[in-house]
Amino acid sequence: MADLILHHYNTSPFSEKVRLILGAKRLPWKSVLIPAIMPKPDVEVLTGGYRKTPFLQIGSDMYCDSALIADVLEHLQPEATLYPEPEKGMSRILAQWADTTLFWAAMAWNLQPKGAAEVFAKAPPEVAKAFGEDRGKMSAGNMARLRPADAAGAYKSYLRRLSDMLDDKPYLLGEAPCIADFSAYHPLWYTRRIDSVRGILDLTPAVVDWMDRMAAIGHGTTEKSSAEEAIAIAKAATPHTLLTDSTFQDDHGIALGSAVTVRAESFGLEETPGTLVAATRTHYTLERSSERVGTVHVHFPRIGYVLKKAEAA
Template structure:
């Protein structure tokens, strides 16, 4: 079934997924969403999850790259977790998309004038994530230094002649590191910083090899056409529900560091492999919304509580 990416062009995490499509060499559907709220085409499926990107595969909705990449892995083709690193790619990606992502935000945006971001974007990020432009500017030298460490470590890793961090094949860890550097390189005000990162031995060649995979076969879709794909039955749920939660209970799932409302649904899975909730969507039926376990805040809700309106 065609995976459908909800994204906007400038999103670094969306670029990670687009690059993953390229590595796997698969076709995918593209639904463009705004870079600020509201995002009704996306949240009618997720409930309230409005971060970018989100991937839909039929009636299964995957939020966060931590859930998206394993879903793409299940589609077959070139592995995103190749040997010899295998699952270690997940740990590297978690570091790159966690503290290192925040460092790269500072490296990319710390010197950007406020008027270059747009008033709507600034208000959105302040309200949802508490972004403080003044503090970001003050922290930019420190954060840039932290991001430069990642480039130095990457350079050291590639020094023995390997093409990618695990050897001859690219994986999820490469994609996470790549998307961070792509973000810095995409901001004109950070051109000198991006050039310094790419100037580290072996880094520019590694970056070019990943970029060379492209984005796969992109097919533009309308949001209504994508919604029609959700009328299929969701996939069977694997895994279990760890204590103190119970299968079937109503829960809200929110993200650490995010002030958006939680996505509400019936809990089907909650273990180290991820979180799955079931939601009823007008015009589609029941969908399963998937999250990674890391970075999610789960709140039990009264069983009578119904899902709120989509954001």
């Protein structure tokens, strides 16, 4: 099997989710650190426009979005499963809630003025300004952001609900962590990093104990790599998907082989253009070619992403 290459940065919450899953699966991986904000030329040449963090590269296949990455890692290493029976559906639904509703409430609390000031305390003022402008462009007015006071109430309620789930078991749905645990953990992990806002976690000691168990999983075995090495690996490889479903599901009236674009529904609205080579019940795959990287396949989950026929030039 080709190396697993995670393109990420250290303080990215969704990257922490994937790093922990890699640790839980005991899968060795290569680490390519990418910028937190644009420009990201080495990212864009591999993904064709997708700029959210992280993405997973295996040869010349690029897997976008942590939900899809989790499915790939589950295929590579089914034990211990992220999707246990009979809670398989529940684990996915809870994970989707955590990656969206919980995440945005937590981040509104985390990056309130005092939290943001601490995060960027050691950086020049222009760094904080550039970060804010970058994230504003990613939503482009398409998302309603919670104010810190509203986020506080919501976040406290969500933490209490998580605490209730941990009353009689060590993890959210049972005796072992599942995809719901990894998805709920990462926004709380970001809170814990910021001294001025982390006190909110103290209201739910069962959640803190659970976080300690999650953190103890670790990131597994990793090796530093570079964007140049990753691009060379992609150029030398031939796309070969690890996504197991292949039946064409046409919900758009767009045939395979069509020129299309894919973008996120609400955050990270940059479009990735390419040729549609797969549209299944769970994912889309676009083929792209360039001189620098050769032919790559870029994979997106269906949920949370928008497929459109490319407009004629």
